[in-house]
Amino acid sequence: MSEPTIPTPYAPALVEPKWRARWAERGTNHAALENAARPFYALMMFPYPSAEGLHVGNLFAFTGSDISARYHRLLGHDVFQPLGYDAFGIHSENYALKIGAHPMELTPKNVANFQRQLERAGLMVDWRQKVDTSRPDYYKWTQWVFLQLYKQGLAYKKAAAVNWCPVDMTVLANEQVENGLCERCGSPVEQRFLEQWFFRISAYAERLLSNLEWLDWSPITKSAQKNWIGRSEGAELSFRVSGHDEAVKVFTTRPDTIFGATYLVLAPEHPLVATLTTEAQRGAVQGYQDATKKQDLIARKSSKEKTGVFTGANAVNPATGANIPIWIADYVLMEYGTGAIMAVPGHDERDFEFAQVFNLPIVRVVAGPDEAADTPLGETAYTDDAQGRLVNSGAFDGQPVADAKLTVTDWLAAGGHGSKVVNFRLHDWCISRQRYWGPPIPIIYCDACGTVPVPESQLPVELPFIPDFKPDDSGISPLARHEEWYRVPCPTCGASARRETDVSDTFLDSAWYFLRYPSATRSDVAFDTELTKRWLPVDSYIGGNEHAVLHLLYSRFVTMVMKDAGHIDFEEPFTRFRAHGMIIREGAKMSKSKGNVINPDVYMEEWGADAFRMYLMFLGPYEEGGDFRDQGISGVRRFLDRLWASVRDARTDVAADANVTRQIxxxxxxxxxxxxxLSYNTAIAAMMECLNHVRSADRPVHRDEVLPLVQLVAAYAPHFAEECWELLGHAESVFTAGWPAFDPALLVDNEVDIVVQINGKVRGKVRLPVDASQEDAMKAAMADAGIAKFVTGEIKKVIFVPKRLLNIVV
Incomplete structure (x- = not known):
């Protein structure tokens, strides 16, 4: 079938399909995976394929990544840019429930629609290596990754407090809770204790933190990770419980203030609470524990209201020997430190407020430069560590806080009451989900053999098609309702056993997908050793800042585990990471309820994919985003139309203009x-300005003046550039032509504009060589009728500033 004849005006409806077909036919976007000489792995975060189709935010992100990938190809790299679909998870499942469909049938349709839209956008994607996390040929290896962590002792099961959404009926990560409400459905979140599978990411906290120092990531992303990991140096101290053999261990970053510890607070779920609580207080304590279970973990961290209950027990302060009461309160969490704190109300705002509510003692043990040991604290705690010195602290009185942190810890350690420790805010990763649409966790439970990992030869553990996939409030997966699926022989002894019915968190699917892409067609390994050595780690990773913490952190963790297991030879997956900004519309955030969501298909149909791509990049800095306004796209389209006309009408029988050449x-x-x-908006502005010079005063355009412009615009408007390149007489792709070179000597302008003043008033400008003399400037000024008419008398004085100013005084 012959290709359509492209008409004289630029017609993207004809040009763009032509080049997409030609790229597919020629394998233009296929990477030389086996023998690339200069491999460059360009990766964009893969999308969740929603039923609504491609969102403009997706296309904004992908276009920016695609431009970078194409640019590196033009620089001579062998670029591999894959893409796939993060297709498992609660979003797909909830949507299927909403419309009465099944996710196993709905997801492939959504993926097909996404693929159509992505291909239309002209992305330089090697679709041969596509992955889909919901396909057994992918999640077989997700289950294999789980087994590698299990072998390393990094996967374990325990009962834990979790956020539970009673509407979605699933566990929520802390980040999925906003002001005590589920971010997805807006319902109040509860706390439950469930048996969950965890990954021991906390064992990698120090490595995850220290490696951030040398990663080429944006500062805001590294800062978010550092804060999430939350390293703090302090001491673990032991408080003996009066009348018991037990001791309460607390972590504190302020061991210097132990002389001011007037009570202890345990998390309501602390395992010692039942043992320590007196019979007189048991009812009050139990009631408080029940009330706490109805709160989510985030609300407990951020609540301003101070509540708590006395257990009836006391502990001995090892510094003072005094008995101090033991309370429980919801602001103390088991997931941080030891689940218990020593309260120093004189020097901690939260403890101060709690002590005031419950009339507990407040003692000053740190004083400022102008304060004494008996200076009243007033209405707030004293928290100025830098200026403070110890008071009411025995032998340590007078020591600066920084010194006392060390000396007090050493003293307590010598007495057997504590030790120096480093603590991290990062807690282990809960991967269990009590839903249907996800990879089954590859574990079998046998009464005789206990917990048995599924043999690798039996992977994948396929997710069965079940019609009743809706979750319930039991906290048990829908798969647990299907004995015909979960009842299997034990791989070790052959006796009847039971599969794990939870599925794994979708964050696990995306925590290793970058390893899979080069080996996506391989069915015998998760990732080929030689291909992985050639292409990994990823050279350039681009994605949303909403994933700056968890996705990136989990990916780094899994990569470190794979290195420690000997599967790969690097421990950081992404050499360079940049986060893109967000697109709004007409000053407002886009949402279906506002009716202002942008459908990329509509704009690509009217303006062409290339004009749409360039307009998205022209909205503002890529790492910040911009405001989409419908009228703005016409300016970008006019630029393409003018460049098209310049290419079409370019000649070789006219002289190239030296000034235009310098501008190019x-x-x-x-x-x-x-x-x-990634400063795409200013790059586009520079190309527009250059074209203005090329087309100034309707001068004839030389072929050599538009050739480099076509090469420059290729990464931004690939279909358009390919057609222009062909019009200019080239048979090969513009992406084999390379990036145009510039001559440093032509970067310096050999002419300047000199301002001409008459009696101090600006009357015009003259353009002269940079080495022009005063005499040259005078001749040029007097030759300009618009300037000369103001010279009406005898010239009394001339002031000349080379390259800048000529002032004639008459």
Missing amino acids: HRTIKKVGEDTAT
Whole structure:
């Protein structure tokens, strides 16, 4: 079938399908996976394939990544840019429930629609290596990853407090709770204790933190990770419980204030609570524990209201020997430290407020420069560590806080009451989900053999098609309702056993997908050793800042585990990471309820994919985002139309203009620098300005003036550039032509504009060589009728500033 004839005006409806077909036919976007000489792995975060189709935010992100990938190809790299679908998870399942469909049937349709839209956008994706996390040929290896962690002793099961959404009927991560409400459905979140599978990511906290120092990531992303990991140095102290053999261990970053500890607080779920609580207080304590279970973990951390209950027990302060009461309160969490704190109300705002509510003693043990040991604290705690010194602290009185942290800890350690420790806010990763649409966890429970991992030869543990996949409030997965699926022989002894019925968190699917892409067609390994060595780690990773913490952290963790297990030879997956910004519309965030959601299909149909791509990049800095306004896209389309006309009408029988040539070389430098740093909006502006010079005064355009412009615009408008390149007489793809070179000598302008003043008033400008003399400037000024008419008398004085100013005094 012959290709359509492209008409004289630029017609994206004909040009774009032509080049997508030609790319597919020629394998233009296929990476030389086996023998790439200069491999460059360009990766964008893969999307969740929603039923609504591709969102403009997706296309904004993907276009920015695609431009970077194409730029590196033009620089001579063998670029591999894959893409796939994060297709498992609660979003797909809830939507299927809403419309009465089954996710196993709905998801492939959504993926097909996404693929159509992504291909239309002209992305340089090697679709041969596509992954879909909901397909058995992918999640077989997700289950294999789980087994590797299990072998390393990093996967374990325990009962834990979790956020539970009673509407979605599933566990929620802390980040999925906003002001005590489920971020997805808005319902109040509860706390439950469930048996859950965890990954021991806390064992990697120090490595995860220290590696951030050398990663080429944006500072805001690294800061978010550092805060989440939350390293703090302090001491673990032991308080003996009066009348018991038990001791309460607390973690504190302020061991210097132990002389001011007037009570202890345990998390309501602390295992010692039942043992320590007196009979007189048992009813009150139990009632408080029941009330706490109805709160989510985030609300407990952020609540301003101070509540608590006395257990009836006391502990001995090892510094003072005094008995101090033991309370429980919801602001103390088992997931941080030891689940218990020593309360120093004189020097901690939260403890101060609690002590005031319950009339507990408040003692000053730190004083400022102008304060004494008996200076009243007033209405707030004293928290100025830098200026403080110890008071009412025995032999340590007068020591600065920084010194006392060490000396007090050493003293307590010598007495057997504590030790120096490093603590992390990062807690282990709960991967269990009591839902249907996810990879079954590959574990079998046998009465005789206990917990048995599924042999790798029996993977994948396939997710069965079940019609009744709706979760219930029992906290048990829908798969647990299907004995015909979960009842299997034990792989070890052959006796009747039971499969794990929870599925794994979708964060696990995405925590290793970048390893799979180069080996996506392999059925015998998760990732081929040689291919992985050639292509990994990822050279450039681009995604949303909403994933700056968990996805990136989990991916780094899994990569470290794979290295420790000997499967790969690197421990950081992404050499360079940049987060893109967010698109709003007409000043407002887009949402279906506002009716302002942008359907990319509509705009690509009217304006062409390339114009749409360039407009998205022109909205503002890529790492910040921009405001989409419908009228703005016409300016980008006009630029493409003018460049098209310039290519179409370019000649070789006219002389190239020296000033235009200099502008082109400056533009090559500018666009190259800006594209490398993802400053796409300013790169596009530079190309527009350059075209204005090329087309100034309707001068005839030389072929050599548009050739480099086509190469520059190729990464931004690939279909358009390919057609222009062909019109200019080239048979090969523009992406084999390379990035145009600039001549440094032409970057310096050899002419300048000199301002001409008459009696101090600006009357015009003259353009002269940079080395022009005063005499040259005078001749040029007097030759300009618009300036000369103001010289009406005898010239008394001339002031000349080379390259800048000529002032004639008459």
